[in-house]
Amino acid sequence: MTSSSSSHPLGGASSAGRVLGPALDKIIKNASWRKHSALVAACKAVLDRLDPLSDSSAPAADPPSSSSSILFGLSAADADAALHPLTLALDPASSSPKVAEPALDCAQKLFSHRLLCGDIDHSSESEPSSSTASRLLAAVFACCAGPGDDAVELAALKVLIAAVRSPAVALRGESLAQLVRSCYNVYLGSQSAANQLCAKLVLAQALTIIFARVEADTMEVPVRTVSIADMMDLSDRSLNDASLVQTAQNFINEAMEAGSTDAALSALSTKMPQPQQQQQQEKNNAADAEAGNGEMSKIREDGLSLFKNLCKLSMKFSMPDNPEDPLLLRGKVLSLELLKMVVDNAGPFWRTNDRYLGAIKQYLCLSLLKNSALSAMSIFQLLCSIFMGLLSRFRSGLKEEIGIFFPMLVLRVLENILQPSFLQKMTVLNLWDKICQDPQVIVDIFVNYDCDVDAPNIFERTVNGLVKTALGVPPGSVTTLSPAQDYTFRNESIKCLATIIKSMGAWLDQQSKIGDFYLKSTETDHSPDNPISINGEEGNGIDYELQSDFSVELSGAATLEQRRAYKLELQKGITLFNRKPSKGIEFLINTKKITSSPEAVASFLRSTAGLNATTIGDYLGERDEFPLKVMHAYVDSLNFQGMDFGEAIRFFLRGFRLPGEAQKIDRIMEKFAERYCKCNPNSFTSADTAYVLAYSVIMLNTDAHNTMVRDKMSKADFIRNNRGIDDGKDLPEDYLGSLYDQIVKSEIKMSADSSTAQSKQPSSINKLLGLDNIFNLVGWKQAEEKALGANDFLIRHIQDQFKAKSGKSESVFYAVTDTAILRFMMEVCWAPMMAAFSVTLDQSDDKAATSQCLQGFRSAVHVTTVMRMQTQRDAFVTTVAKFTCLHSAADMKQKNIDAMKAIISIAIEDGNYLQEAWEHVLTCLSRFEHLHLLGEGAPPDASFFTVTLAESEEKLPKVPTIPSLKRKGNNALQHPAVMAVVRGGSYDSASIGNNTSALVTPEQINSFISNLNLLDQIGNFELNHIFAHSQRLNGDAIVAFVKALCKVSMAELQSPTDPRIFSLTKIVEIAHYNMSRIRLVWSRIWNVLSDFFVSVGLSENLSVAIFVMDSLRQLAMKFLEREELANYNFQNEFLRPFVVVMQKSSSSEIRELIVRCVSQMVLSRVNNVKSGWKSVFMVFTTAAADDRKNIVLLAFETMEKIVRDYFPYITETETTTFTDCVKCLITFTNSKFNSDASLNAIAFLRFCAVKLAEEGFQVKDTEYQSNADASEGNAVNSKDDHTFFWVPLLSGLSKLTSDPRPTIRKGALEVLFDILKDHGHLFSSTFWITIFDSVIYPIFSTKEGRIPTSPVSATTTEQPDEDSWNYEIDSVAAKCLVNLYVTFFDIVRPQLGNVVSILTTYMRSPNQQSASTGVASLLHLTENIGSQLSESEWKGVLLRFKEAAFLTSSVFPRIVRIMQDVEIPDKTESLSDADQYSDHEFATDDEEEANMETASYAIVRLKSHIALQLLIVQTIAKLYKVHWRSFSSVHMSLLLEMISSIAAHASEVSSERALHAKFHKACSLLEISEPPFFHFENESYENYLMLLQSLLHDNPSLAEEMNVESQVVMICEKILKIYLTCAGYELSDQNRKDGPTLHWILPLGSAKKEELAARASLVVLVMRLISSLETDSFKRNLPCFFPLLVNLIRCEHSSGEVQRVLYDIFQSSIGPIILT
Secondary structure, eight states: HHHHHHHTTTOSSSSHHHHHHHHHHHHHHSSSSTTTHHHHHHHHHHHHHHTTTOTTHHHHHOHHTTTOOBBSSSHHHHHHHHHHOOOOTTTTTOOOHHHHHHHHHHHHHHHTTOOOOEETTOOHHHHHHHHHHHHHEEEEETTTSSSOHHHHHHHHHHHHHHHHHTTTEEOOOOHHHHHHHHHHHHHHHHHHHHHHHHHHHHHHHHHHHHHHHHHTTTSSOOOOOGGGTTOOTTGGGGOOOOOHHHHHHHHHHHHHHTTSOEEEEHHHHHTOOHHHHHHHHHHHHHHHHHHGOOOOOOOOOOOOHHHHHHHHHHTTOOOOOOOOOHHHHHHHHHHHHHHHHHHHHHHHHHHHHHHHHIIIIIIIHHHHHTTTTOOOHHHHHHHHHHHHHHHHTTTTOOOHHHHHIIIIIIIEEOOOOOOOOHHHHHHHHHHHHHHHHSSHHHHHHIIHHHHHHHOOOHEEEHHHHHHHHOOOOOOOOOOOOHHHHHHHHHHHHHHHHHHHHHHHHHHHHHHHHSSOOOEEEEEEOOOOOOOOOOOOOTSSSSSSGTTTTTTOOOHHHHHHHHHHHHHHHHHHHHHHHHHHHHHHHHHHTTTSSSSHHHHHHHHHHHHHOOHHHHHHHHHHHSSSSSHHHHHHHHTTTTOTTTOOOOHHHHHHTSOOOSSSSEEEEHHHHHHHHHHHHHHHSOOSHHHHHHHHHHHHHHHHHHHHHHHHSSSSOOOOHHHHHHTBBBTTTTHHHHHHHHHHHHHSSOOOOOOOOOGGGGGGHHHHHHHHHHHHHHHHHHHTTTGOOOOOGGGHHHHHHHHHHHHHTTOOSEEEEEOOOTTTTTHHHHHHHHHHHHHHHHHHHHOOOOOOHHHHHHHHHHHHHHHHHHHHHHHHHHHHHHHHHHHOOOGGGGOOOOOOOOHHHHHHHHHSSGGGOOGGGGGHHHHHHHHHHHHHHHTOOOOOOGGGOOHHHHTTTOOOOOOOOOOOOHHGGGGGGGHHHHHHHOOOOOOOOSSSSTTTTTOHHHHHHHHHHHHHHGGGGGGGGHHHHHHHHGSOOOHHHHHHHHHHHHHHHHHHOOOOOOOOHHHHHHHHHHHHHHHTHHHHHHHHHHEEEEHHHHHHHOOOOOHHHHHHHHHHHHHHHHHHTTTTOOOOOHHHHHHHHHHHHHHOOOOOOHOOOOOHHHHHHHHHHHHTOTHHHHHHHHHHHHHHTTTTTTHHHHHHHHHHHHHHHHHHHTTTTTTTHHHHHHHHHHHHOOOHHHHHHHHHHHHHHHHHHHHHHHOOBBBHHHHHHHHHHHHTOOOOOOOTTTHHHHHHHHHHHHHHHSSSSSSHHHHHHHHHHHHHHHHGGOOHHHHHHHIIIIIIIIHHHHHHHHHHSSOOOOTTOOOOGGGOOHHHHHHHHHHHHHHHHHHHHHGGGGGGHHHHHHHHHHOOOSHHHHHHHHHHHHHHHHHHHHGOOOOHHHOOOHHHHHHHHHTTTHHHHHHHHHHHTTTOOOHHHHOOOGGGGGGHHHHHHHHHHHHHHHHHHHHHHHHHHHHHHHHHHHHHHHHHHHHHHOOOOHHHHHHHHHHHHHHHHHHHHHHHHHHHHHHHHHHHHHHHOOOHHHHHHHHHHHHHHHHHHHHHOOHHHHHTTHHHHHHHHHHHHHHHHHHHOOOOOOOOOHHHSSSSSOOOOOOOOHOOOHHHHHHHHHHHHHHHHHHHHHHHHHHHHHHHHHHHHHHHHHHHOOHHHHHHHHHHHIIIHHHHHHHH
């Protein structure tokens, strides 16, 4: 054997032999020959048997058995034989440590190197191989069964961990259970603390491996080594030794690494075939795929079984004889620790498999329920940890269970304010801190419980519980807490509240990034066939993401809101019911929470939690019809079948408390008796029996259990009291005695009121599952937190209810990603949280507590701002702002500075959502800066307002500053600004320190100075960063920011005592920062700033207004640095405040400042001004109309420079800019201070025209046509459309021609026509039409409108001095018009008719000068263009002339009508004395005076009329004289018609003898000359005849065509007859024949002689004309003239010339005819 061993390794060449050989050899050496002889023999036999074997020989020798062998490389028989010595070595009866250790080490290596393979299950004894392996493993288990050698225990533990770790060995069923028990035994029974700790780690590692395989469903899984830090029970002081901990950790590390050190064995292990278990696993996987979820693989079945065993271990309670068994408690703690580890590491399979979820519900939840009644702190902590794991990973599948455990574990501790367990409450607070690490959990809690009608308001109750804890024990309350404990609770509660709101904010940010809303609803009847999405192996993913396989109900935030509203309304109804039952039921029916049927109301009373039991009883006992029906329906809904009478009464009274009124009890018990007898018809003879017995039972219950009753009722008394109640018969005494014993032994406890503080939130689950009874039983008091045997029934009842609930499919779990849910959450928690944070921040100076409060405020502001919850947002921001204490600096502390930092953080991080809350933030910044400046000794802002306008242009004088408070301390006491700040005020006061009467103590001053040093923690950078950060605000946010800043600045500037400019300077800054924003946003910003500048610019405080306007100037200068594209209006909008203030300000200083500011801006930024010109000119236009001369002149000076030097900048922008410029200059012409300025303004208009011409602003037909189109609606103004430049210029001058000042009118007229004349060549013919229509004709329209068209009343007198029209200017206008027309006749030829109409309008003027102007102008016009006029044009001219002439003749009839009723007094009467008149005569005198005035008016009008008619006659004569060659018969006919008409009119005037007489009298009285009646007639006929004579002479053919000769004869005949009539010879032919013979002629009167003298010249002309006729013509017409000539011989003539001419006619003309 020695030689053999030298050539071969010990144990042979096989892999198993190489491990077994050394171990068996060592066993042989350590064995005792007497005691272990059988063992030694077995070892030697195995060595001999292994010696020839190798890994390759075994399969060939025994192929069929190789697959069933448990040792690699050996046959089944060899394997069994090889393991037999190891089993013997571990036999507890004969083993020793020296023998057992090598055997255990060998077994450990076999497992580690995968040499031992196969399934091991103690329950499968039928398989021999399994039996051998099982015996070996059982021997190893036996080593851990009781107290033994420490080394052996460690070696056994190594074997166990190696067996579990080996993927080649599958421990099944009972083997796994034995492994767990063995580790438990070592942990609980070992004498070595290190071994105990190692056993704990082995258990933990084994469970980690097993459940990792369950998750992956394979034996080959990567497994991490557990850490003892995760498993230490802090309550077990013996395990807290550092050396022990390190030893245990090294042990498990080495055990997990065993087998990997032997390279040869490791290499061999790679050659091993796939274990039987893995082959079987593939089959199992296929079977799983076929069977679906109904069956699982063996790996998962074993895992499930192990989990159930762990749960059962955790539910082992102490025995009644040893209630405080520490060993059992340690085991329970260990099992709970292991369960916690399993839950924490559960993967997706756990969370989706029905059987595993069912095991959690059936076993783990029951374990939690049973252990929750224990008082051990370690148990409670573990329960909380396990519950945390369930909540994090299984909440979607355990909705009902979590709804039960949350109140049981968390809320009942949290809501215990006065007498809580310190450690328990700290555990709960820490639990909530962990829950908040996953924000989705909090949201899911609210959605699935607070929004669920059938679930408790977990979130709301949690917040309220934390708030109550944070507020501390109410004053005057009795509590078990020490001050330190209460302080700790308050701080931790505040921390939890802050963490909750912070978590909500984190969830909001997370979902905002994700995007769209979706809501998943998961039902408990899910299927795991759908794909599962997981986050990782550790199982830390969000639970709802792992439930995608559940059935989904898509819902929206509106659905959640409806559910929440429904629940709140139901709670309102319950509260109302508890106060007034009938009102509550009515409310619930009206709101459709229940129907109006009695059955529905009864069901509501039975199943709804939160209802007051006493109130239910009172309602059921009412005698009204509807409550009575409800009571009947309530009782009828109960089933008492099979219950004995006592049990039935207990069951009946569980739902309510009997009322105190006997009649109500009577009605209720009567119905109960009826129902009981109906359910149990054979119980009593009649319902009366049950009714009486029920009363007796109630009385017995009160008698037996009421401490106030001393003489208790005996059984005999009870039996005696109930004799004869069964229809006259007695009930059996045994029955009554049994009933008596039952009542006395166990009190009938009626339903407790559920309206206490902890149960205000209804929970139908609590009531349905009997949880209320659990609360009552356990009591949740520390002294009673022990397991009581009486709770077994209730626990079983809860189990049954769990099963009932799990079988239903209506339980839906919702997972929400819509951030709208936060709105509902904030509505629940914002007010309590704000109260907790505010009180704590106000009362506590603890750095940690105040920091948490401010963090809570910070997160609350974030959530409320993003969710647009304005009320809540403003409440939080306002509260933080108040806590800055900036309004009372003397009381400031470090926490107030922290509050200021929070304000800054809010502004920077949530600025996009603050909206109106910006005002509070900026108010704080303003006050902080004020305090900071006071501390630095800077001068007060009011000093900037002391400089006058005149001084503002000079260097600012030095302002005295405040001594630095930080350096000089009390030296600054006398400064009023410091005193006001130290005095302080309320937060809402407009300015700090308004109470000037309050005294300031030195202590306040010192405190204030010391507090100023705190301000140094916040530098100017932080403050300025907020304003610089405004560039990053979105469009809506920056507008809100600017609004708030303007509001704060307004408050600063309006301070009556201490105006400040901080916010004003920041307005300028932020405007500068945000100028680069898009135009739409900038426009909104500037709308706000514009209104602000206007409002402050109109302030009554002149200094403030001046400063603001100067600030606006600075801002405008910056803005004008930016270039503006064409056709935009931003500059105009920017400068609009200047315009508004200029127009509305009553301060001349402000108006002058604005003019100076605008002047400076324009002149320095003229290159960039575009649309801003409009505002500039509006400012200067307003200044031009100012009542201060210096303002007018200052503005005009700037306008002069702009027009002279920068005219191209005006015309290069919009065309309306030039229009505004023209309007401005025109306004300057209206200046009342300086006529030179007015005339200069007109001259500048001429200059503008010159500039336009120089720059080539022509108006072409195409341009004007586009302008016409634009005027019709197509408002597209091209820069090349120069019409828009000329029209306003010319129209403005045209309007100036109607100015009341003659110099302005004349100047405007001359400039206008000069411009048209000088630059008219630039205009198209079409544009000329516009010029005439809109520029020229309006000038003369006023003239035309003044011509009277209605009859002149008798009392109207002409007052030429009041006529606003200047006739000299009329003359200029007419001449200018004619000259312009003549100059551009070729272009404006179509306007001839209108021009002539204007001139003829002059002719119609009653003023002779105007008429002369019109005539002269018409003559001038015809002289220049007459030769170019066509026949039709001449006709048009003459027709208008004729029309005007005819219209003038209408004046005389009006004069006649005026004078018709006028009586002219005699001259003698007018000279009579006034004292001779009576009263009546005085009235007559007034009438005569009026008649004289009328006559005077008529005389003047008639003289003017005659002069006008003569002027027309002369004009006709001149027209013929100049243009007779151009006239046709039509033209001459028009001329002759005109002059003939005038001559006839003259005859008419001279024939009015009565009028002549009145005028003669009037002229005598008025001492004025009479109207030239006869001169008018003579001149008219004389010119008429001369025209006819000229026509006969110049154009005989035309004269012949027009029969002019006959007209001459007719007129001559008419004139001679008129003369003869005047001379008294009016005889016709008949008179000459038949009349009497004339014997004597009386001499003529003086009047007749004067008339004859006046007519003599005309008669002379007629006779000479007659004598000049040709001989033939004379002969033809002599019969007509001869009688007249003969009569002339007889007449008396005033002139000898008549006789001479008459003589010549007879001698030279008539004589030769007679003689021949």
